[in-house]
Amino acid sequence: MKICDPDADLLCDEFDVIVAELPLAGARILELGCGKAEKTRAIAQSGKVASILALEVDAIQHARNLQIADLPNVSFCQGAAEAIPAADSAFDIVMMFKSLHHVPIDKMDLALSEIRRVLKPGGLAWISEPVYAGEFNEILRLFHDEKPVREGAFAAIRRSVDDARFSLVRQRFFSTPSHFESFEHFEKRIIRVTHTNHQLSPELLAAVRSQFEKHMTRQGADFSSPLRVDILRKV
Numbered sequence: 001m002k003i004c005d006p007d008a009d010l011l012c013d014e015f016d017v018i019v020a021e022l023p024l025a026g027a028r029i030l031e032l033g034c035g036k037a038e039k040t041r042a043i044a045q046s047g048k049v050a051s052i053l054a055l056e057v058d059a060i061q062h063a064r065n066l067q068i069a070d071l072p073n074v075s076f077c078q079g080a081a082e083a084i085p086a087a088d089s090a091f092d093i094v095m096m097f098k099s100l101h102h103v104p105i106d107k108m109d110l111a112l113s114e115i116r117r118v119l120k121p122g123g124l125a126w127i128s129e130p131v132y133a134g135e136f137n138e139i140l141r142l143f144h145d146e147k148p149v150r151e152g153a154f155a156a157i158r159r160s161v162d163d164a165r166f167s168l169v170r171q172r173f174f175s176t177p178s179h180f181e182s183f184e185h186f187e188k189r190i191i192r193v194t195h196t197n198h199q200l201s202p203e204l205l206a207a208v209r210s211q212f213e214k215h216m217t218r219q220g221a222d223f224s225s226p227l228r229v230d231i232l233r234k235v
Contacts, residue, residue, distance in 0.1 A: 008226065011175045014229075029091060030052075030095070031043075053075050054075070056076070082110045093119075105149060125166065130228075139208060142207060168233075175225055180212075180220055181220045
């Protein structure tokens with residue numbers, strides 16, 4: 001297993017890789033850390049899956065998710081990866097989209113054990129994590145350096161394979177595009193998120209704005225962010 005692949009040159013949406021890699025037809029899916037439920041929606045509306053239980057630990061975002069009324073095959077629940085409110089062997093697939101590194105480092109092993117518990121025998125875990133590289137990461141780390149937690153997440157995944165809780169099916173490396181209309185758009189989506197209390201001084205905010213605006217064009221700012229996906233199977 002490797003934490004990154006500097007030679008990876010595929011640029012695509014993560015959903016395209018999901019469709020290519022996972023047996024979605026008729027699957028019962030658990031999504032951990034669903035956030036604004038953007039990927040939840042894409043998967044639910046693919047016409048393939050049986051159901052999705054989408055968990056979010058942040059109470060503010062969870063309350064917003066409960067207002068979603070047009071996804072009949074999705075249930076929203078508040079809960080954390082390290083204490084999943086579900087029965088043993090309940091799901092065919094468990095998915096985490098860039099959220100394992102948000103689990104406290106001392107609970108990451110427990111989270112992976114919980115994922116194993118709720119998966120059916122032979123079930124799959126899809127764990128995508130941002131690679132610590134790229135121009136967007138250079139902006140992010142000015143106010144929120146995730147290097148230790150991203151490394152911690154990878155170490156926990158590797159331990160879960162080494163101790164035979166999971167077998168590694170494969171790793172995929174690619175980059176995903178993101179677009180921001182303005183710095184204010186970036187500030188709303190990235191700095192003012194409800195799950196993390198970013199407190200930036202005026203001086204630091206100005207430094208982040210200066211770095212961000214180096215990428216601004218008349219059409220906005222576009223970034224390509226490297227991503228790693230670890231596909232695991234319950235042994």
